[in-house]
Amino acid sequence: MADFNDLLFQAEKLANDLEGNDELPKVDRSLRQVLEASNELYARVAQSGAQDIQANLLLGSKGIDLPQISQKLENLISRKTFEPLEPIADSDIHTFLKNETESAILRIISEVNERTLSQVQELQWEYIENEWDQEKYKLLSAMTGPSEEFLNLDKTLRTSVLPEVPSPSPLTVEETLFAKEIFKYNKFVMENNKKVSLVECFAKIAKDFQDTKVNEMWDILSYMLNIPPLPRSKDPLINRSTAPGCNFIIKAARTYLEDRYKMYINNVITEDLQNARRGGVPGTYHLVRSFVGLRFHGDYLGLQDGLIDDRPLWPMIYYCIRCGDFKAALECIKHAGMACEELQPILEEYSKTSDLKKINKLEQMIKIQYRRSVRNTTDPFKRAVYCILGCCDVADEHSEVAQTADDYLWLKLTLIREDAEGEKLTFSDLQTTVLEYYGETHYQAHKQPHLYFQVLALTGQFEAAIEFLSRIERYRVHAVHMAIALNEIYLLALPRDVQSPLLSEDPGDPKPGRRLNFVRLIMLYVHRFEITNPSEAIQYFFVLRNLVNLEGQNLFAVCVSDLALECRDYDLLFGKIQSNGTRLKGLVDQFSSIGINTQMIAEMVADQLNHKGLFEDAIKLYDLAHKHEQVLKLMSTMLSQVVHLAPVPGSTRERLQILAEELAFRYVGDSFNCSRQIYTTFYILKDLLNFFDHYHNGQYVLALEAIQKLQIIPLSMNEVDEKVSNFKSLESEVCRVLPDILLATMNILYHRYTHIDEGTEHLKGRIDETEKLAQLHFLRDQAKALTSFAGTLPYRLPGDTNIRLVRMEILMH
Known part of the structure; x- marks a missing residue:
């Protein structure tokens, strides 16, 4: 009974081991299913598992258990380095410090990553911007013709050849006259004479062509440049934007507009002398009186304070001030009596051009009077006079009075006060209004370019005015010479980079300052005729003599x-x-x-x-x-490429040979400056020209004499070691020719050997057998010296050179 109990216990134990203790589930399969699974496993192993089996066998032979390593690798868990940290309790100091350390590491990695990405992006954009700048420069240059970047350079050796029939000059009559004036001016500069006024000279040339609009533009420039010299220690744009430079420019512009208006009044009166009734008394007062009489027939609605000398009071005062004659305006005040006596003090100050502080005080009094009673008056001329003298309502354009661009500009120029408090109009404000607010569209610049040039020039914006004119074919020649005149007296604002656009804006400049690329303007202008008229072109380049590029090179x-x-x-x-x-x-x-x-x-x-x-x-x-050393170095480089060639008339070799002989004749004495090594190399190559000339002409005796004098190859066995030692001191240009020298010399020796061996008559008659054998032995000795020299040289000769040399030596035995 105990045996059965033991047997039952063992059976139950075995069943438990099979069913419940392992992690794998129990699988019940039939014999067919087991067979199919075995066949499938065998097929998979046979097809894709062979390499794994071989790997197991290989590593197993070295004592490595591959399944164990695979299991260890599967058990590895990657650290959660870049995952968010888990929250911890305040008392867990160890974990807190660990988290802080990891956070610091992560923060550094993140900062480095961001900084690297930022630097990469900056470098990328910098590279792209540089590429675009280069492309823009090429496009700008290509608009008027090819530049150096667009030249299709042929790197073959060429000589300078002038055309037999010179091309006609593309210069017009006007451009020719301006070019002659530039030549005269440059001559004055070179002779250190007192400089002439380029504006006056150019304006005189322009008047010969009787173009009214062009003459007006040159007159404007003459007025604007009639100012005291500005300091050259400051940038021209800064000089013109700050006192006293801007004050000089404002005064010059007002003077031009006032003189021009006085001329206009004269023309109006001259056209209707009968009704003007000017009389014979000179002066602005009587001139304005006649003009007002023509403009105001009968009653004029809105005018106030009666008449003076049978003319409306405020138009008389306004037009006297518009002509720039404060004394004439003061005379009107005196005729008016009590009607406008508050204006008398300030007009007296203006007529005497006295203390500005006193004028500022008087302006304040006029402002008060203007606000009390004048602002709402119906007389537009009265409001305009008070605004001009008291600098009131700077935003009012007084369209009833200022009906033309000249009037508007003059009115705004009179209202400029740089040091005023409260509402004020500055010179920069006026420039911005003209250039940016109104611009070319408002003034219909391409229909009336002279008008747009006028408003820009009279507001001191010479760069924008010249750039605009240069875009119009008819006025380009005038724009260029205006720029030259301004640059010579240091009034033209130039960019820092000569590759800037023709008109550019520097962020550091006062608004709305522009800079004109004077260098580009000159080069674009000259490009059209520089090939046909180089003498004129070089005169224009001379105006760039005081400028340098970013590399510090003189632009001339x-x-x-x-x-x-x-x-x-x-x-x-x-x-x-x-x-x-x-x-x-x-x-x-x-x-x-x-x-x-x-x-x-x-x-x-x-x-x-x-x-x-x-x-x-x-x-x-x-x-x-x-630069003698550069000359001989280049000559040696070129000669080494052609020295071994046969002489052909008109070839590169012939030209270089003629040049080499000329240089050898001239490069003697103390004035010659070159290193001995380069000098020696040049003379060796020059003499090798003669050697190869004799060789190709069949003059073998002369050729051997020439090569013996050079002492660069051995012609006897006793000389081999010496020549190998001397070879180390030769330059690469000579070494490059050495294979041709050896082959040519060997050919000469072989030719002489065959002639003697065949019994060819000697120059002095027939030779006996003993002498013949001696000469043959001597030639074989020379040939052997050449092959020994070629085989001993520490220089890699072309592959077939040694073979050809040895073959010819063998043929001589």
Whole structure:
């Protein structure tokens, strides 16, 4: 019975072990299902598990348990580094410190990440902006023709060739006259004579063409430049925007408008002398009296305070002030008596141009009177007079009185007070109104460009006025020369970067200041005729002599170098060195009296030509610049490429050979400056030209004599070690030619060997057998020296050179 109990206990234990103690659920399968699962497992292992099995076998042989490693990897849990931290109790200090540490690390990582992204974005935008700036510059330059960036540079060797028939000059008669005046002015500058007024000279030229609108523009500029010299220690835009510069400009503009209005009154009276009844008394008072008599027939509604001398009082006063004659206005006040006696003190002060402080006090009194009784008056001339003298209601445009652009501008100029309190009109406000508020659309600038130029110039905005004129073909020549005249007296505001647009705005400038790219304006103007008229072009570049670019280069030198690259007439610009070493002067030499260095500009051009691969032209200009080392270095580089070629008439090799002979003749004495190594290399290559000339012409005896004199290759076994040692001191230009030298020399030796071996007659007659054998042995010894030298050289010769040398030596045995 105990045995059965033991057997039952073991059976129940076995059942429990099979059913409930493992984590895996119990699976009941039939024999068919087990068979299908086995087949599926076998197929999966056979198809995709072979590599795993091989990996197990490989790692197992090294003592590594792959299943155990896989289990460990599966059990790894990544740290929650970048997940939010769990809230903790206040008393859990350890966790608190851990969280703070992790927070600090996360904060640093986040800051670094943000800063990196910000820097990447800044660099990206900076790169994009630079690309756009370059593209804009190219587009602006391409609008008037190709610039240096658009040149399709041919890096082949070329020579400067002038056209046989010169192209006709594209300069018009007007442009030619202005160019001659520029030449005269530059001559005055170079001779250190007293400078002439360019505006007067240019205005005189403009008058010869009898264009009324053009003459008016030059008259405006003459008035505006008739001011005391401004300090050159400040920027021109700052000078014109602050006292006393802005006061000078306002006074000049008012003077022009007043003189112009007086001329207008004269013209009106002259057209109707019978009704004007001016009389013979000169002066503004009687001139205005006649004008008012013509304008006001009968009663004029709204006028107040009666008549003086049979004319309305306030129109008489207003037009006297409009003509700029305060004494005439004071005379009107005296005729009026008590009607306007409060204006007499300030008119007396204005007529004497006395203390401004006293005038400011009198203005305050007029303002009070204006607010009491004059503001609501029906007489527009009375309101205008009080506003002008008392600086009242600066926003009122007085459209009944100021009916033209000239009147409006004059009225606003009289109301400008920079130091007034409360409501005031500043010079900057007026400039902003004209340029930005009204602008080209309001003034219909393209229909009447002279009017828009006038309002801009009279408000001291010369840059915007000139840029506008330069966009109109008819007035471009005048715009350019106005800019030149302004720049010469330091009144033109220029940008800091010569690659700026033609008209630009600097954030640091007082509003609405604009800057004119004077350099671009000159270059755009000159570009049309610089190829056909380089002598005129260089005169215009001379006006840029005091300007530099961002790299600190003088812009006259930069423009002349660009001109030289365009026209390639280096002899005309820089002169020419004759065979005796003397230099004929060029166009640039005429400016040497004021420190313009022709050699320095020639070197600039030579550097650019060298960079572009135009080595022949670069050599010519380096020679003009007395850069002897650069000349011989380039000559050596070029000769090493052509020295081994056969001489062909008109080829590059022939040109270089002629130039090399000329340089060798001139580069002697103390004035010659070059390192010995470059000098020696040049002379070796020059002599190699003669060697290859003899070789290609079949003059083998002369060729051997030439190569022996050079002492660069051995012609006997005793010389091999010495020549190998000397080879290390040779420059790369000579080493590059060495394979051709060895082959040519070996060909000469082989040719002589075959002729002697075949019994060819000697120059002195037939030779006996003993002498023949001696000569053959001597030639074989020379050939052996060449092959030994080529095999010993610490220089990698072309692959077939040694083979050809050895083959010819073998043929000589």
